[in-house]
Amino acid sequence: MTEPKRFIATPTGYFMVLRRGDDVFARLEALMREEDIAFATFSGFGFLSRAIFGFYDYVAKAFRPKTFEQLELTNMTGTLAWKEGAPSIHAHGVAGDESFRAYGGHLLALEVGRGSVEIAITTLPIRLERAVDPDIGANVLQLGS
Numbered sequence: 001m002t003e004p005k006r007f008i009a010t011p012t013g014y015f016m017v018l019r020r021g022d023d024v025f026a027r028l029e030a031l032m033r034e035e036d037i038a039f040a041t042f043s044g045f046g047f048l049s050r051a052i053f054g055f056y057d058y059v060a061k062a063f064r065p066k067t068f069e070q071l072e073l074t075n076m077t078g079t080l081a082w083k084e085g086a087p088s089i090h091a092h093g094v095a096g097d098e099s100f101r102a103y104g105g106h107l108l109a110l111e112v113g114r115g116s117v118e119i120a121i122t123t124l125p126i127r128l129e130r131a132v133d134p135d136i137g138a139n140v141l142q143l144g145s
Contacts, residue, residue: 007031013040013123017116020049024110024117029087031121032080038127040080042091046073046117051095052109061137068103071095073117076107080121081141083130088139090130 006027007016014035018027024044031037048071054063078091094104110117130139 007121010120013037014121016044016119016121018046018112018119019116020112020114022112022117024112024119025089025091028080028089028119028121032082032087037080037121037123038125040121040123042076042078042080042119042121044073044076044117044119047071047113047115048073048095048110048117049113050109050111051093051103051107053093053103053105054108055105056138058136063106063108065108066103068095068097070113071097071103073110074102076110076119078107079128079141081128081130083139088130090139090141 006018007014018024050067050069051071052065052067054065057064073093073095076091076093078089081088091107092105093107094102096102129142131142133140
């Protein structure tokens with residue numbers, strides 16, 4: 001059986017529908033490479049079996065990760081850019097559990113649960129890169145000089 005299509009082109013970019021078990025960031029990175037996306041913004045929502053949020057510790061210059069399972073992704077926004085020739089995703093989101101508690105912040109990883117995750121991607125024709133800002137030790141989108 002053939003795998004279902006994961007994205008279609010739209011007048012402003014792409015629309016993605018990811019399925020159970022899909023790694024959201026891996027699918028976005030593959031789309032960037034396959035379609036040669038220079039830069040894009042995105043938003044999405046759906047069902048997750050697992051989400052890893054990260055809180056950036058400026059002293060340690062690293063994310064402190066926390067994993068949550070069986071969530072509804074109520075909102076995800078972010079950008080798709082490049083760093084040293086590789087796709088670089090910056091995403092934040094909010095997800096809730098069955099008790100209606102919400103968790104939010106920087107997204108490090110997402111796996112689609114039962115149902116789907118839908119993502120609208122708006123592309124822009126200029127290639128933007130990320131570089132580490134030495135003051136904070138984190139990747140920052142560069143807009144040129």
